Amino acid sequence: MKCCAMKLCRLLCFVLTLPLQLMEVVGLYGMYKRLFPLLAYNITFSYNDKMHKAKRELFRNVVKFASTDGSLRLLEIGCGSGANFKFYPYGCTVICTDPNPHFHKYLRRSMAANTHLTYGDFIVVSGEDMKDVQDESVDVVVCTLVLCSVRNVQRVLQEVRRVLRPGGAFYFLEHVVSDPSTWTYFLQHALEPLWYYLGDGCTITRATWQDLEAAGFSELHIKHIEAPEVTLMIRPHIMGYSIK
Template sequence: MALALFVLQLAVRILAFPVYLLNFLGLWNWICKRGFPYLMLRFTATYNKQMASKKRELFSNLQEFAGPSGNLTLLEVGCGTGANFKFYPPGCRVTCVDPNPNFEKLLIKSIAENRHLQFERFVVAVGENMHQVADGSVDVVVCTLVLCSVESQEQILQEVCRVLRQGGAFYFMEHVAAERSTWNYFWQQVLDPVWYLLFDGCNLTRESWKSLERASFSKLQLQRLQAPLSWKLLRPHIYGYAVK
């Protein structure tokens, strides 16, 4: 099995040689950062259709974490195109963080289509360093399909805990590694190195639940799901919320 994995990984790398060459020349990152938002616009539209019921379930109790004033202050990390906006409750005050500034113009379109929200600002930053967001300043942090691509899950979860007020909650929905004994996990391993380049740092084999279990939350509600997605590699999911 190890030999088969090595041979297939080598074959995939050979097929993807043009991408590796562009990356070596420093051009792939430039191409990816500009093209990725439009790829995500198409992907998230399909993802939302297939995952709408699970997203509604996940975000159904957001309002329970509103502050004393009754207004919910929400920070979305890795906001992308604003695909989650329609699932947030009316009057929710939203701040968005994303390291790719090219998402902003697509985000503005989503804001215009979701007038039930009160948009605060768009911050260009990585989730591991959100120093523009004050300590304990938000009721809820949301992160969907982001932990797969961050540099350090531990660091981003530390930042989440820092910006959350005491009693606030972190909501997540992430694709993760399949069970290790399955063929799905085998193919995730085969494709992971090239997938990482093609999809802006996305990892197929991350066991993100382990980082969530190690983080300093007082309560963790985590569920596993075989998502009804067209791409089998992305079907293993975790979702839920954690309370500071």
């Protein structure tokens, strides 16, 4: 019965998204991509407040992956508006990538507010094909709330391994699918068609930890958590880091 109800709710949500699907086909959905960075920028402050402790814990040992000369080159995939900058160690160089060029305006604001960092280029590119980033050129790669919206998680992780130097680390914080026995799981599958469009391609039913386990890193340090006070559909999270 629960499974049938979930499928029915998902179908209803799918019907509700038909106008959005039509907008995507005719090219009008691109207007939302201009609006989404503003929404994401404002949501960032609330999410960072709720996840402050988790992010502090996540990035506490980033500095140990600095190069032998003491420098730390950090590449962030899907940097958005720069929500993570405040958590990065003093003096590291941050290279930002995002497929949405309209984030640049908000990214500059975060850069101005975090002068303890040095910034490289803002590269408009997808995580699946970071051709402008050289092989083994960075010490750390960061990806937070991004693997939910990429088209191919495994391809992104292959690119992460390519650009990381040997011994470098990949840090992640991602919302994931809940346990099948929970009502969260029900809501995630029922509301996903609508959430996908409102979240600019965000998928809420991915078991991303399985992709990380299969990605071929030499070490994987992963922790499953329930994010406090965030929307129920994205409360299950994974966080941690893997080493090339």
